[in-house]
Amino acid sequence: HLRGFAEKMAEAGTVSLAVHSRIAILRGLSPKQNRDIPPLDHERVYRLKADYPELEIIINGGIDTLRQCQSHLEYVDGVMVGRAAYQAPYLLAHVDQALFGDDAPVSSRADLVHAMQPYIARQLAKGVRLNSISRHMLGLYHGQPGARAWRRHISERSHLPGADGGLLTAAAEQL
Helix, strand or coil: CHHHHHHHHHHCCCCEEEEECECCCCCCCCHHHHCCCCCECHHHHHHHHHHCCCCEEEEECCCCCHHHHHHHCCCCCEEECCHHHHHCHHHHHHHHHHHHCCCCCCCCHHHHHHHHHHHHHHHHHCCCCHHHHHHHHHHHHCCCCCHHHHHHHHHHHCCCCCCCCHHHHHHHHCC
């Protein structure tokens, strides 16, 4: 079915396909079960690229590290990182160095919190609540000492009236 779908898409003018490496089982499994039970099959995506070299094929599914990204890029044109980017967003700070050979220094997590301040201020001025922004930053310190304190500080305070970007700065400074 995947090859037939790709062929129809190419005939319709599509030049790029993002393909998940796991087949979803639509009957009998919940969405959560579909994230674990059907096995990942990266080779299927590689074969699709080999069969349709004219298409840009971007692989997705179960990719957690930049080393895995590098490995996949030997077979496909691009890599989509989903949950790993959300759960540990600082992973993305190293993409340019790891995948593109950029030698620019990587911003610290605290620098990224600081860089978010103008965006946060603009969004708060529009009536967006801080927790609508900060919840997407909870994983910034994933795997680092103090990560739990970072998450707790933000989770317990970002929903309170008057919470602003200073809350995130204060949490980062405590680490």
